[in-house]
Amino acid sequence: MHRLTFLTAGESHGRGLLGIVEGLPAGLEITENYIGNQLARRQIGYGRGGRMKIETDHAEIWCGVRHGKTLGSPVGLLIHNKDWENWTKIMSVEPVDDDIKKVTLPRPGHADLAGIHKYGFDDIRNVLERSSARETAMRVALGSVCRKLLSEIGIEIGSRVLQIHDVKDESPVSADLFPDQLNNAADTSPVRCLDKDAEAAMMKIIDKAKANGDSVGGIFEVVATGLPYGLGSPFHWDQKLQARISGLMMSVNAFKGIEVGSGFSVGTKFGSEIHDEIGWDGEKFIRYSNNAGGIEGGMSNAQPIVLKMAMKPIPTLIKPLRSVDIHTKEEKNAHKERTDACAVPAASIIAESMLCFVLADALLEKFGGDSMDQLKAHMNATAKY
Numbered sequence: 001m002h003r004l005t006f007l008t009a010g011e012s013h014g015r016g017l018l019g020i021v022e023g024l025p026a027g028l029e030i031t032e033n034y035i036g037n038q039l040a041r042r043q044i045g046y047g048r049g050g051r052m053k054i055e056t057d058h059a060e061i062w063c064g065v066r067h068g069k070t071l072g073s074p075v076g077l078l079i080h081n082k083d084w085e086n087w088t089k090i091m092s093v094e095p096v097d098d099d100i101k102k103v104t105l106p107r108p109g110h111a112d113l114a115g116i117h118k119y120g121f122d123d124i125r126n127v128l129e130r131s132s133a134r135e136t137a138m139r140v141a142l143g144s145v146c147r148k149l150l151s152e153i154g155i156e157i158g159s160r161v162l163q164i165h166d167v168k169d170e171s172p173v174s175a176d177l178f179p180d181q182l183n184n185a186a187d188t189s190p191v192r193c194l195d196k197d198a199e200a201a202m203m204k205i206i207d208k209a210k211a212n213g214d215s216v217g218g219i220f221e222v223v224a225t226g227l228p229y230g231l232g233s234p235f236h237w238d239q240k241l242q243a244r245i246s247g248l249m250m251s252v253n254a255f256k257g258i259e260v261g262s263g264f265s266v267g268t269k270f271g272s273e274i275h276d277e278i279g280w281d282g283e284k285f286i287r288y289s290n291n292a293g294g295i296e297g298g299m300s301n302a303q304p305i306v307l308k309m310a311m312k313p314i315p316t317l318i319k320p321l322r323s324v325d326i327h328t329k330e331e332k333n334a335h336k337e338r339t340d341a342c343a344v345p346a347a348s349i350i351a352e353s354m355l356c357f358v359l360a361d362a363l364l365e366k367f368g369g370d371s372m373d374q375l376k377a378h379m380n381a382t383a384k385y
């Protein structure tokens, strides 16, 4: 991140989550309601477990906003964990007299085993609490402030689920469907896909995984429209747009793959098949295809950004895999607790939020300004589409 920074803090079963986003211009209108709408989108989705029935995530705007508008100072948010009341002893900040049972059976696929070795912990809970996907609630809350900034500039971000386990939704998205319309359609589906037959089959495979004490992952698509030319850099590796997007996306533990535009398939095509030919419509340059996914030479090329992300199945399994006790070295099954059979629909919202951070960062870096009015004036003067 170059012009923006953000930080989250908080354990999954602690008091709550804190977040700060720094570097936003003054004068951006933002409300708790706007943030809440994005948080609600992250909570939906077929296959989520008991925790989402406990939480109704709400982010309080703690600082950095006055009379509905950002001040240009750090924006601080707070999300309370409702589940905290069930964990006050186990997650107490103060030392406790009671003997708290330690988690000693690392889960394959989770941060457990590497984390205890990294810190020298004797209780896996010290690792799992913070590496839990609970943290992504705050990422979505902070990312939604960036989303609001982008929407004022005409940049919209949306997503849909393409695949859960081996069930695919192959329905194409028409080129004139804007991301907000895509979201309106996807958000009405319990699995955030567009095709009703695929939806039913996806729900069935989630049911099957759940019945077997198992979990499933999937693939989803994230799109952004309304971008001007030149976000990112053709010259500096650390400013290149696809590096920045990939870096932030891949900071979500569960994300194991990203494709930009045609992604891996470019390796199987001739250059003449894959590069997007350039035309002129009398007013501006146009493209006859978008295999580049909106990014060429490390910069936005004024076409929609199109990404595909792969999410692994959740590692906490009701029918756990083999593991070894970190103290006794006895072979036993991995730690098991309340879990989700599928969180792919939620993951697509998290990925949208990661894209919001990067695009807001790159936009502010290019056009600058201490206030929204200045940012808009700079863009009116120099942005090319």
Ligand code: EPS
Residues within 6 Å of the ligand: 012, 049, 050, 051, 052, 083, 131, 132, 133, 134, 135, 136, 137, 316, 337, 338, 339, 340
């Ligand atoms: C998670 C396990 C589950 C998920 C959680 C991530 O929580 P719990 O252990 O409390 O049942 O529901 O996700 C969230 C709490 C959330 O807000 O997304 C894990 O082990 O990573």
